[in-house]
Amino acid sequence: MAVLEGLRHALRQPAHLRRARSIWWEKLHTVCLDHQIWDWQTGEVVVAKRIASTTTMIYSACYEPETNKTLLSLIGVWEGVEIKL
Numbered sequence: 001m002a003v004l005e006g007l008r009h010a011l012r013q014p015a016h017l018r019r020a021r022s023i024w025w026e027k028l029h030t031v032c033l034d035h036q037i038w039d040w041q042t043g044e045v046v047v048a049k050r051i052a053s054t055t056t057m058i059y060s061a062c063y064e065p066e067t068n069k070t071l072l073s074l075i076g077v078w079e080g081v082e083i084k085l
Contacts, residue, residue: 022065031070033061038074038081 010016025031039046041054057075064071072081 018065018068021063021068025063025065029062031061031063033058033070033072035059038072 011020021031033045036045036058037047037051037055038044038058039052039055041052045058046055056077059073059075061070061072063069068084070083072083074080
C-alpha cells in the first residue's frame with residue numbers, strides 16, 4: 001500500500017503529471033473528456049447528476065503538450081474552452 005501511495009504522490013508533482021499527460025496523449029490521442037459535461041459557472045467538468053443551465057456537453061477534447069493545455073469543443077457553442085493544467 002505504501003508503494004501505491006508513493007506513486008500517487010510522485011505523479012501529482014507538476015513535472016511528472018505533465019509528462020504522464022504527454023505520454024497518454026501521444027499514445028491514445030484522447031483525454032477522456034468526450035461526452036462529459038462542462039459547467040461554465042464553476043469552470044470544471046461535472047458529473048451528470050449536476051446538469052444545470054450553466055452546463056454544456058463536451059463534444060471532444062485534445063491535449064496540447066507544448067502549452068500543457070486541454071482544449072474542449074462544446075456541443076452547440078462556437079468557441080471552445082481552454083484549460084491550463
